[in-house]
Amino acid sequence: MGWFNTFINSSLGKKFIMALTGSFLIIFLIIHLIGNITLYFGPDAFNGYVKTLDVIKPLIRIIELVLLSAFIFHIFNGVRLWLENKQARPVTYKVNGSPENTTLFSRTMFVSGSVIFIFLVLHLGTFFWRFNVHDPQQLADSHQYYDIVVGFFQIWWYVLLYVIAMILLGFHLNHGFQSAFQTFGWNHKKYTPLIKKIGTAYAIIMAVGFASMPIYFFFFYGGNQ
Amino acid sequence: MTKLESKVPAGHISEKWTNHKFNMKLVNPSNKRKYTIIVVGTGLAGASAAASFGELGYNVLAFTFHDSARRAHSIAAQGGINASKNYQNDGDSTFRLFYDTAKGGDFRAREANVYRLAEVSGNIIDQCVAQGVPFAREYGGLLDNRSFGGAQVSRTFYARGQTGQQLLLGAVSALNRQIDKGTVKLFTRREMLDVVIVDGQAKGIIVRNLVTGEIEKYAAHAVVLATGGYSNVFFLSTNAMNCNATAIWRAHKKGAFFGNPCFTQIHPTCLPLHGESQSKLTLMSESLRNDGRVWVSKKKNDMRHPNDIPEEERDYYLERKYPSYGNLAPRDISSRAAKEVCDEGRGVNGGDAVYLDFSDAIKRLGKKVIEERYGNLFEIYETITGENPYEVPMKIYPAPHYTMGGLWVDYNLMSTVPGLFVIGEANFSDHGANRLGASALMQGLADGYFVIPYTMGDYLATYKPAAVKTDHPEFEKAAKEVKDLTNKLLSIKGKRTVDDLHKQLGRIMWNKVGMARSEQGLKEAIQEIRQLREEFWKNVNIPGSGEDVNQTLERAGRLADYFELGELMAIDALHRNESCGGHFRVEYQYEDGEAKRDDENFSYVAAWEFKDVGNWELHKEQLVFEYVKPSVRSYK
Amino acid sequence: MEAKKLNLKLKIWRQKNSNSVGSFVDYDVQVSPDASFLEMLDELNNRLEANNEEPIVFESDCREGICGTCGLVINGHPHGPLPKIATCQLHMRNFKDGETIWVEPFRAKAFPVIKDLMVDRSGFDKILQAGGYISVNTGGAPDANSIPVPKDAASEAFDAAACIGCGACVAACKNASAMLFVSAKISHLGLLPQGQPERYIRVQRMIKVMDELGFGSCTNTYACEAECPKGISVTNIARMNRDYVRAKFTSKIAEV
Known part of the structure; x- marks a missing residue:
């Protein structure tokens, strides 16, 4: 397996890992968003959805494991690339022309990624930890998932952070989507413009889709009374 | 008594090279690695030679003053490369290419060399295609050709307007392969400042490391110079900023004769000057003349916009004077014709420029076809001038471009110094008094790929040159001379800058040793150059030291040589009482202004032996024409 | 018939060698709009040489945009602000009178500065x-x-x-x-x-x-x-x- 080590430690291999793990996360986000939409259909729908996931727990655990490794590799490689790439230019330019020759999205991947990471930690702490670790049995019985989520969506700073993170997620995805295709070597005069459009549409749907929930529950939902 | 032996083999011209290859001595494969060859310059000739030597198994030390081999000025050749493949079925043959080249050179080249050049031309194309040079192709996947000045067949292979670049990348890739294999060691950022001769044989070179300033010594069994031409003696030329004559000039001072120094080519299609700060002239590929029509106003000092000058008031002077070749008349003829109309005051706005007009071609072929053929050239033009050639005719004017003269070499490409070979533009070459378009690339690669690999083997096997180390007293002596010269230059601390003096020399050369030369002008030029040289050695200022990067010092060293070379060019031009090719003496012309060649008295190569600064001895190599009969070179 | 000259302020990176620390030095120049960017630097260097100051080291060769020798970062853009040209093809008519122009070398760990604007x-x-x-190998190629x-x-x-x-x-x-x-x-x-x-x-x-x-x-x-x-x-x-x-x-x- 020497060749595989060489591959994943090469500059191209690291990019490839980013694209591969990124692609998996892209698919995961679609499923995650579809699931979350049940929030709009009231407590029964959402709690039912969470319970359904409970039923297929072993499968979910496997998926979660894959997901976790995708995140770890994505983040680990991202940080590693960022550090290495910074070293590749020890003296920086006085005048930087990058606003004219690159997009904001592509330039800010590390920043958007870092914010998303902070959000992720918080997100796991608030929801994943509570749902899975912190006395899940009691939660399952009382069907309080919905209440927990909506409860958090009443906290102004949490909503603000959530929305900012989702905007940056959109930034990250807008570049990441088409970037993955490029890294896999799928760049074609005929299809690449379309892929870029799909990527932008996807990024907007994800950002708007996820951000709409805290906004909705903060501004328009009268509470759980 | 002449010291020149051309070593042209006996036999019919079509068999000379074949017989010679058979008769030459060979170096046993296992002995090749015992020989070291120095190649200076990594343009088409140098890179192809170094790569070929490496493939054969020799140890090669290659040198370039650039940071990379692929920067050599061959890269800027735009138009194409000739080869007598006859892929177009239009009657081309080795003999026709030979004939065209010899005639194009105004019968001042060695017949056997020119024939050999035509003979190997096809192999060059094969070699380049195999290396991955992306030549232009037809839809069927086979190679495309275009026509070029001085020929009535389409034999020019091209890669858009960047043929030189693609050929050089090919040759350098072959060189890189040998570097990878370890047969070639490449030394970049080294400028050759002297050749070392031990017991009458070239055994090494002295170079300056352009980064550290160190003077370094390298020894070998033979030395090959592939260092290009000397058009920069004019200051303004189409050559790259760093092209220079120093390597061949220092070799000349060490005993290599200089052949036909006055044969310089003025290229007809360059961009005109914009002002005093102009640093060089930009060439527009001659291929533009395939579809562009050259004209000026019939009136003097016509200040109208070109599109406002009606058809009947335009003078398509090339088509008028040379109906059968028209806009494709050879370079020297086109250049001189441009100068004539401008001297009459009929140039663009009465100045030094003529129009090159594509409006007819765009009407005939459509903008798309023209864009496909010349798109990048048009872009370059617009970038530089700010004018769109699809709408406004281009303005062009002749500029020094290529030097047919160079170090004299025999049929084996060896100079008068045993073991010192000269290839490409640096030698006095196969182009006689004038080079046809798309022939420089051909010659560079012919010399490097297909001639010198054979003749070098013959030299090594015949002479069996002994190995010399760099601690030999001759090396010490040469290195000391170079150091002394550097210190001398740095210690002058005068008032004038190098560029200032170079510009002044350039003006003398352009006005008096340029396109039209006269006895009086040349005599004046010699005096003026001598005076300026004296001033240089008293009054030049070079800031900084010799111990690190010092570009002024580099340029000063080159300029010092240009003063001597410029003088020799004027002396050569003065002695050659005839007009031929790029050498036009106003005293020797027919009534209609055509060049008057004097075959009876001047059918020879003038090879100058350096005696002392300002003192040369002339040797003559008579040219014998058995297969092409010198005729008045008419393109009417 | 030269057009009106432009007055420009140049801020040029000067660095003695690869081991030293560089900094920007200011130069005022007057230049014809028809001149190229490198011709402007030539003129400036000529002026420096006349004053016995060390000229600015920069590389260029063909000045036709094909050899790839030149390369300056001008106002944050390699080869200047115009697309698809090399530094040597950049002409001063693209700048405005009174403009300040920052000139830096290509910067990368793999391209160490040799001197001023010259990199390896x-x-x-x-x-x-x-x-x-x-x-x-030479000679072994089949017909093209x-x-x-x-x-x-x-x-x-x-x-x-x-x-x-x-x-x-x-x-x-x-x-x-x-x-x-x-x-x-x-x-x-x-x-x-x-x-x-x-x-x-x-x-x-x-x-x-x-x-x-x-x-x-x-x-x-x-x-x-x-x-x-x-x-x-x-x-x-x-x-x-x-x-x-x-x-x-x-x-x-x-x-x-």
Whole structure:
């Protein structure tokens, strides 16, 4: 397996890992968003959805494991690339022309990624930890998932952070989507413009889709009374 | 008594090279690695030679003053490369290419060399295609050709307007392969400042490391110079900023004769000057003349916009004077014709420029076809001038471009110094008094790929040159001379800058040793150059030291040589009482202004032996024409 | 008939050698709008030399945009603010009277500054020497027309081969990545039938050397394509990625 080590430690291999793990996360986000939409259909729908996931727990655990490794590799490689790439230019330019020759999205991947990471930690702490670790049995019985989520969506700073993170997620995805295709070597005069459009549409749907929930529950939902 | 032996083999011209290859001595494969060859310059000739030597198994030390081999000025050749493949079925043959080249050179080249050049031309194309040079192709996947000045067949292979670049990348890739294999060691950022001769044989070179300033010594069994031409003696030329004559000039001072120094080519299609700060002239590929029509106003000092000058008031002077070749008349003829109309005051706005007009071609072929053929050239033009050639005719004017003269070499490409070979533009070459378009690339690669690999083997096997180390007293002596010269230059601390003096020399050369030369002008030029040289050695200022990067010092060293070379060019031009090719003496012309060649008295190569600064001895190599009969070179 | 001269303030990076720390030095110049950027520097250098000051070291050669020797970062852009030209093709008519212009060298760990604006780009050649060629000896080639090459393949190969090796891609990339350059070379040869036999070994060897030299890696910002004087496309990078993955996962040749 020497060749595989060489591959994943090469500059191209690291990019490839980013694209591969990124692609998996892209698919995961679609499923995650579809699931979350049940929030709009009231407590029964959402709690039912969470319970359904409970039923297929072993499968979910496997998926979660894959997901976790995708995140770890994505983040680990991202940080590693960022550090290495910074070293590749020890003296920086006085005048930087990058606003004219690159997009904001592509330039800010590390920043958007870092914010998303902070959000992720918080997100796991608030929801994943509570749902899975912190006395899940009691939660399952009382069907309080919905209440927990909506409860958090009443906290102004949490909503603000959530929305900012989702905007940056959109930034990250807008570049990441088409970037993955490029890294896999799928760049074609005929299809690449379309892929870029799909990527932008996807990024907007994800950002708007996820951000709409805290906004909705903060501004328009009268509470759980 | 002449010291020149051309070593042209006996036999019919079509068999000379074949017989010679058979008769030459060979170096046993296992002995090749015992020989070291120095190649200076990594343009088409140098890179192809170094790569070929490496493939054969020799140890090669290659040198370039650039940071990379692929920067050599061959890269800027735009138009194409000739080869007598006859892929177009239009009657081309080795003999026709030979004939065209010899005639194009105004019968001042060695017949056997020119024939050999035509003979190997096809192999060059094969070699380049195999290396991955992306030549232009037809839809069927086979190679495309275009026509070029001085020929009535389409034999020019091209890669858009960047043929030189693609050929050089090919040759350098072959060189890189040998570097990878370890047969070639490449030394970049080294400028050759002297050749070392031990017991009458070239055994090494002295170079300056352009980064550290160190003077370094390298020894070998033979030395090959592939260092290009000397058009920069004019200051303004189409050559790259760093092209220079120093390597061949220092070799000349060490005993290599200089052949036909006055044969310089003025290229007809360059961009005109914009002002005093102009640093060089930009060439527009001659291929533009395939579809562009050259004209000026019939009136003097016509200040109208070109599109406002009606058809009947335009003078398509090339088509008028040379109906059968028209806009494709050879370079020297086109250049001189441009100068004539401008001297009459009929140039663009009465100045030094003529129009090159594509409006007819765009009407005939459509903008798309023209864009496909010349798109990048048009872009370059617009970038530089700010004018769109699809709408406004281009303005062009002749500029020094290529030097047919160079170090004299025999049929084996060896100079008068045993073991010192000269290839490409640096030698006095196969182009006689004038080079046809798309022939420089051909010659560079012919010399490097297909001639010198054979003749070098013959030299090594015949002479069996002994190995010399760099601690030999001759090396010490040469290195000391170079150091002394550097210190001398740095210690002058005068008032004038190098560029200032170079510009002044350039003006003398352009006005008096340029396109039209006269006895009086040349005599004046010699005096003026001598005076300026004296001033240089008293009054030049070079800031900084010799111990690190010092570009002024580099340029000063080159300029010092240009003063001597410029003088020799004027002396050569003065002695050659005839007009031929790029050498036009106003005293020797027919009534209609055509060049008057004097075959009876001047059918020879003038090879100058350096005696002392300002003192040369002339040797003559008579040219014998058995297969092409010198005729008045008419393109009417 | 020279046009009115422009008055400009130049802020030029001066650095004694690779070990010293550089800084910007101010120069006021007057220049004709028809002059090129490098001719302006020539004039300035001539003035400095006349005052016995050390001139600004910068590199250039052909001044026609083909040799790839020149390369300055002007106001944050390699080869200046105009697209698809080399520094030597930039003319002063593109600047406004009174403008301040910042001139910096190409900056990358793999391109150390030698002096002032002159950098060492020899890394590029090391990459090329690791397989950027087709192995064919002089003299052994078959007739040129025995290998038909489809016109569009030749044309696409040419588009990649048009690279002048100036290093602007590295200078422009926020990661100082050399992938546009390397991929252009790999594509040029990989698109032609002649380049097929060594296609998968070539890509592995060249990338190995590229990685060793300290260039950054590609994050697909495409600044390289935007700043490339020859408009080399990032499609080449995609092709290189594909070839590399294929070479690593399916090729039977030994590890390189």
